[in-house]
Amino acid sequence: MDIIPYLQSALGLVVFVAIAWLLSENRRAFPLQTVIVGIGLQIILAVLLLGIPIIRDGLYSLNVVVDAIQAATAKGTSFVFGFVGGGKPPFAVTDQGSMVTLAFSILPLVLVVSALSALLWHWRVLQVVVKGFALALERSMRIGGALGVGCAASIFLGMIEVPLLIRPYLEKLTRSELFTLFTCGLATVAGTVLVLYAFILKPVVPNAIGHILVASLLSIPASILLSKVMIPGEETTPSNASTARLYRSSMDAVAKGAEDGMKIYLNIIAMLVVMIALVALANSILGNVTVGDTPLTFERVAGWFFAPIVWLIGVPASEAATAGSLMGTKTILNELIAYLNLAALPGDALSARSKLLMVYALCGFANLSSVGMMIGGVSALAPSRRDEIVELALKSIIPGTLSTCMTAAVVGLLPL
Numbered sequence: 001m002d003i004i005p006y007l008q009s010a011l012g013l014v015v016f017v018a019i020a021w022l023l024s025e026n027r028r029a030f031p032l033q034t035v036i037v038g039i040g041l042q043i044i045l046a047v048l049l050l051g052i053p054i055i056r057d058g059l060y061s062l063n064v065v066v067d068a069i070q071a072a073t074a075k076g077t078s079f080v081f082g083f084v085g086g087g088k089p090p091f092a093v094t095d096q097g098s099m100v101t102l103a104f105s106i107l108p109l110v111l112v113v114s115a116l117s118a119l120l121w122h123w124r125v126l127q128v129v130v131k132g133f134a135l136a137l138e139r140s141m142r143i144g145g146a147l148g149v150g151c152a153a154s155i156f157l158g159m160i161e162v163p164l165l166i167r168p169y170l171e172k173l174t175r176s177e178l179f180t181l182f183t184c185g186l187a188t189v190a191g192t193v194l195v196l197y198a199f200i201l202k203p204v205v206p207n208a209i210g211h212i213l214v215a216s217l218l219s220i221p222a223s224i225l226l227s228k229v230m231i232p233g234e235e236t237t238p239s240n241a242s243t244a245r246l247y248r249s250s251m252d253a254v255a256k257g258a259e260d261g262m263k264i265y266l267n268i269i270a271m272l273v274v275m276i277a278l279v280a281l282a283n284s285i286l287g288n289v290t291v292g293d294t295p296l297t298f299e300r301v302a303g304w305f306f307a308p309i310v311w312l313i314g315v316p317a318s319e320a321a322t323a324g325s326l327m328g329t330k331t332i333l334n335e336l337i338a339y340l341n342l343a344a345l346p347g348d349a350l351s352a353r354s355k356l357l358m359v360y361a362l363c364g365f366a367n368l369s370s371v372g373m374m375i376g377g378v379s380a381l382a383p384s385r386r387d388e389i390v391e392l393a394l395k396s397i398i399p400g401t402l403s404t405c406m407t408a409a410v411v412g413l414l415p416l
Helices: 004-022 032-051 053-060 063-085 102-106 109-122 125-141 145-153 161-165 175-187 191-201 208-230 250-286 298-313 317-332 335-344 352-361 368-381 383-395 397-412
Strands: none
Touching: 004 032, 004 208, 004 298, 004 397, 032 053, 032 125, 032 208, 032 397, 053 208, 063 102, 063 109, 063 191, 063 208, 102 191, 109 125, 109 191, 109 250, 125 145, 125 208, 145 161, 145 175, 145 208, 161 175, 161 368, 175 208, 175 368, 175 383, 175 397, 191 208, 191 250, 191 335, 208 352, 208 397, 250 298, 250 335, 298 317, 298 352, 298 397, 317 335, 317 352, 335 352, 352 397, 368 383, 383 397
């Protein structure tokens, strides 16, 4: 048994915390108990969710949900968009793969899941789960009630909906609490895109939806401990913090959920078109420079920069440049493009273990475009704190990225 990958992951946990400490606003106030509890909670959750067969199999069985939602979405897209949305084509098809369109047959999953999430929230199904997670975080990580609700809700809701839930407390959150809220939002992915990512990764990573869900859960304690290392502070919000009402009725939930889903859908399309075009433009410029008889590309540069980071989560040195390129794409562009690139890699580019670790490392909103959306959304809810919001949101991309890396490193400690 080769123990080197496990030692890499263990070293990574230490290094990621050390990086946060070096960037701390108050290095003397190192929250040792929070760090120990946070890492311990990550390891315990990882062992429970991925090490106990009955729980692991239950999570993996959620792939049935992905298939069911995709099949239901296909009914809607084929009705609205015809054959480009998955309907029967009016001609003979020689290449079935060319009939799959991202905009009309895959991305509409976001619309359906957004409406479904809103409905489940209104019916209090998700609220009960969030309250349970929030209570566990308050007791274990010693955080305030409003922050606990915000962090727990980030598993299901996006970076704009979460602040809406605790809107009455936004003006009262301390600098440390606000930073933690931002970090947690960037270290997880919302339920609105969880199914989409699972569908994209299903051909290359078995049981993808279970792993993405576990990744978001594990990243919450990581985001709390790293943010508290960078900006230590006291918790002030009450333990009995309540959530704001989002919808008036079931129909209102479906309507607003669909509307919010459409905003996400259009934003994804716009970002994909622009970002891929910008990368192509950058590659055309970088291609004039040759390194090692090979033209430079954005992917190569990103791979070199992030190779040490992915090595620390447990990726072998021989695969670090390829995995680092994915990490760079996720941080500079977004996680969707990174997941698309991961799914499109040649079969021998990464080992099965490295692919799985990268699913965890890429599972978060920590990128520049997400920070921009966070600043705009939260500033509108707490305008008096706009300057502080801008500063903390930009800074939170660092612990947000390190959180998903910590989660991948914890998973790297397990015998996969």
